[in-house]
Amino acid sequence: MISQTSEYALRAVVCLAQNPDKPHTTAEIAKWTKVPEHYLSKVLLALAKHEVVISKKGLHGGYVLAHDPEDLPLLNVINAVDPIKHIKSCPLKLKTHGTHLCRLHKQVNDSIDMIEELFRTSTVALILNEPTQSIPLCESVTTQRGAN
Amino acid sequence: MISQTSEYALRAVVCLAQNPDKPHTTAEIAKWTKVPEHYLSKVLLALAKHEVVISKKGLHGGYVLAHDPEDLPLLNVINAVDPIKHIKSCPLKLKTHGTHLCRLHKQVNDSIDMIEELFRTSTVALILNEPTQSIPLCESVTTQRGAN
């Protein structure tokens, strides 16, 4: 439903939100999130281009979040790497439909709208707070990874 | 959000629902739905295997719907060709998470649940009825294709 790339991007962003103390390198994030390192590098590049994260080159460089978790909807993360595309005109290119979708494509597009709305209204902060039994990305249930 | 294959399957099923008089061949359906004919052939095969449609070989054969449009949720069509997969256990394979999803993956899975629910409750009949300006798959707004 959402692409592997989006999943990776979400993991990376949550990871950075959990460890806001300093920039983290691609290698670090890759290890923590279990995302293939060189692939993650491309993902982070896209996130930086869309100003979801900020990159810093050189020694002690790495990536940090560009916004507070409260101000960062998951949708922004997803759209940075794999933009949600709405159906705006008839996929069959029927001339009489044009921009007015038939029931079928309206229904499909409604589902896209729903997903978008859900991700627009859920911020990264929402993921961090409300701790359940499982801490995102962390193996242990009692300690944050940053504590190691 | 939904695959090209699912879109094709939905088109084919709606097409058959619009023309319930007799079996229709792959070639006919392909022409009406603007789906590549040989690819559609595989799609219809999957739909038949999942008993969404019924195939009839030989002269005057083709495909018909296996159920009344009222009894056919769009979800069944989608699941026949490209099953919606839920997140059931931690994608990072974190042992302590196991089957108890963290907030991140719960959120993503919730979106999958939402989509599934929407498609479960929308039947093919819903697509046919409530005519808007555009008739599904039909270029003309005044005549059903079957009338040609």
Added chain:
DNA sequence: TAAATAAAAGATAAACATATCCTTTTATCT
């Protein structure tokens, strides 16, 4: 200024989804 560090960029490969083509099987009609 030199060395070390880390992101950026580019090139290549593997896996998967989509699409096409060709042959075989099955049913129907005369």
Added chain:
DNA sequence: AGATAAAAGGATATGTTTATCTTTTATTTA
């Protein structure tokens, strides 16, 4: 029975996503 129609199945091709590896560029520190 023979001819025809149509689905079923198999093999191959194209395109896109995902993944890996290497080189280049920018930054920091000593």
